[in-house]
Amino acid sequence: MKTIVITGATSGIGLETARILCRQGFRVLSVGHSKKNCELAKADLLSGNPEAQLTCFAADLMQQHEVLRVANELTAYINENCGGELYALINNAGCARNWYMTTDEGYEQQFALNYLAGFLLTHELLPLLLKSGGRVLMTGSESHKGIKVHWNDVMLRRGYNPLTAYKQSKLCDILFAKGLNDRHSADGLRAYVLDPGLVHTDIGSKAAGGIVGVVWALRKRHGVEPSVPAETYAFLCNPEREPQGLYYHLCEENTYSKEVTRENADRLFALSERLCGIRYESSSKGAIA
Amino acid sequence: MNVLITGAAGGLGRALATECARRGWNLFLTDVNEAGLKNIQCGLERQYGITVTTGVCDLTSSGDVDEMMAIIDEHNIRFDMLLNIAGIDFEGGFLSREREKVVKIVSINDAATLRITHAILERRRPGGHFTVVFVSSLASMFPMPLKATYAASKRFLLDFATSLRQELKSQDANVLALCPGGLVTRDDTVQAIEAQGFWGSVTTNPLEIVARKTLDRALAGKAIYVPGGLNQTLSFFGKIIPRSWVAAVVYWRWTKSQKKWLTAAETAG
Numbered sequence: 001m002k003t004i005v006i007t008g009a010t011s012g013i014g015l016e017t018a019r020i021l022c023r024q025g026f027r028v029l030s031v032g033h034s035k036k037n038c039e040l041a042k043a044d045l046l047s048g049n050p051e052a053q054l055t056c057f058a059a060d061l062m063q064q065h066e067v068l069r070v071a072n073e074l075t076a077y078i079n080e081n082c083g084g085e086l087y088a089l090i091n092n093a094g095c096a097r098n099w100y101m102t103t104d105e106g107y108e109q110q111f112a113l114n115y116l117a118g119f120l121l122t123h124e125l126l127p128l129l130l131k132s133g134g135r136v137l138m139t140g141s142e143s144h145k146g147i148k149v150h151w152n153d154v155m156l157r158r159g160y161n162p163l164t165a166y167k168q169s170k171l172c173d174i175l176f177a178k179g180l181n182d183r184h185s186a187d188g189l190r191a192y193v194l195d196p197g198l199v200h201t202d203i204g205s206k207a208a209g210g211i212v213g214v215v216w217a218l219r220k221r222h223g224v225e226p227s228v229p230a231e232t233y234a235f236l237c238n239p240e241r242e243p244q245g246l247y248y249h250l251c252e253e254n255t256y257s258k259e260v261t262r263e264n265a266d267r268l269f270a271l272s273e274r275l276c277g278i279r280y281e282s283s284s285k286g287a288i289a
Numbered sequence: 290m291n292v293l294i295t296g297a298a299g300g301l302g303r304a305l306a307t308e309c310a311r312r313g314w315n316l317f318l319t320d321v322n323e324a325g326l327k328n329i330q331c332g333l334e335r336q337y338g339i340t341v342t343t344g345v346c347d348l349t350s351s352g353d354v355d356e357m358m359a360i361i362d363e364h365n366i367r368f369d370m371l372l373n374i375a376g377i378d379f380e381g382g383f384l385s386r387e388r389e390k391v392v393k394i395v396s397i398n399d400a401a402t403l404r405i406t407h408a409i410l411e412r413r414r415p416g417g418h419f420t421v422v423f424v425s426s427l428a429s430m431f432p433m434p435l436k437a438t439y440a441a442s443k444r445f446l447l448d449f450a451t452s453l454r455q456e457l458k459s460q461d462a463n464v465l466a467l468c469p470g471g472l473v474t475r476d477d478t479v480q481a482i483e484a485q486g487f488w489g490s491v492t493t494n495p496l497e498i499v500a501r502k503t504l505d506r507a508l509a510g511k512a513i514y515v516p517g518g519l520n521q522t523l524s525f526f527g528k529i530i531p532r533s534w535v536a537a538v539v540y541w542r543w544t545k546s547q548k549k550w551l552t553a554a555e556t557a558g
Binding site for chain 2: 063064065098099100101102103104105106107155157158160208209210213274275276277
């Protein structure tokens with residue numbers, strides 16, 4: 001039985017993805033924001049599928065100390081129960097914030113959760129992923145197009161705009177996936193980003209505040225159900241296929257921003273390594289692919 | 290520039306610490322929350338490549354403050370700026386709150402602030418300009434039923450800052466009182482502001498901009514900084530309308546929004 005870790009798996013796209021993957025016979029380790037959310041989501045999943053192999057972990061992933069704590073718990077669990085192998089990690093947890101708000105480390109919250117948490121969690125779980133030649137998947141967004149990374153002010157402290165912060169965090173997700181493939185595809189690791197399209201979820205309602213909350217309440221009505229992007233996740237997790245692209249929408253490869261270059265990915269890796277106090281080792285197979 | 294910041298692990302403290310770090314200043318951060326201090330220290334060092342010193346300290350304990358001063362003296366650290374951010378707030382009717390919790394508002398917001406301000410003014414860098422910032426509040430401009438102790442404790446800081454500023458004028462020092470309306474620092478402040486509806490949103494100001502302008506104005510020798518045009522207007526009316534009328538209006542408004550906020554908090558669990 002292959003093991004998959006999904007973050008933000010207690011609602012929206014994460015919950016539906018967990019549902020499909022459980023049904024397909026994966027062992028799912030879900031990470032949710034609170035114990036209560038985890039329990040509700042677990043009860044929901046088990047009610048339709050009593051056989052589901054599901055274990056929940058609670059962590060506030062925008063805080064780096066929480067990412068490190070839950071990574072340790074996941075590693076211990078996987079070593080004990082899953083033969084030390086992790087088949088896939090889905091970095092899906094995300095938020096929207098109307099106001100500039102910071103984490104305990106003083107990092108802007110959308111940047112910290114939508115992108116940096118995945119960067120750090122992937123690093124911590126990398127040894128387990130490499131053992132199974134695994135996959136790393138990120139929930140991206142079509143909105144990553146038409147924007148550049150604000151290298152001189154990546155937390156957007158000057159002229160904070162909620163949408164810019166959101167878009168940039170999603171551009172960073174694709175750059176991260178590209179950088180991961182550059183470093184580790186020779187080891188059998190593949191990274192993908194999924195464009196969920198406009199989805200009917202509560203991302204813009206949870207503690208987002210102000211105009212973001214109002215706009216999202218109107219906008220989400222036109223969204224598809226979260227089970228639609230969940231199908232694409234299932235497609236990208238299917239071990240019988242190994243999709244060769246980077247960015248997917250509705251189970252098909254999609255074009256991504258011209259900003260997604262080797263140079264920008266390396267620059268983002270260097271910056272993120274500094275912000276997380278970690279270092280991604282280059283491929284164990286020698287030359288970077 | 291050596292800066293000491295109290296309450297540095299909280300939302301506004303972190304924002305001001307970040308603003309100082311961006312300007313390349315040396316930071317000495319204190320808070321009662323040891324883990325929180327470590328996190329912000331780590332984040333600032335990683336973002337800005339500066340060295341940050343921290344000291345866990347309960348400012349309501351004179352023993353704790355003495356110990357921290359002993360360490361500061363041992364390393365002969367002298368300061369150019371003090372940002373008094375540490376403070377607390379409990380909302381609700383005077384009699385519906387526990388006795389000691391109400392008293393604690395004054396011990397932290399006022400007594401502890403006096404203690405650290407006295408200690409650090411004695412340790413200002415000789416011959417240099419000095420700046421002190423007190424975090425008062427828009428609430429200090431009005432009598433505030435249901436936030437009575439909090440608002441009064443902030444009024445204390447406003448009046449104290451104004452007087453101290455006069456005393457220190459001849460000694461090359463400036464004192465600024467920051468009087469913000471709403472600042473979004475935590476998830477639950479988002480809810481609290483939403484519960485206040487229209488007036489909650491329009492009196493709220495962006496944290497990162499308030500942090501930047503606070504330092505700019507303090508260095509420019511200003512006495513009071515009320516962020517936001519509407520807040521300035523409100524504080525003006527606070528001065529001309531009879532205080533008992535203001536109290537009646539505030540009471541009416543807070544009763545409504547607190548009910549809403551409490552219901553929201555309950556349903557959110």
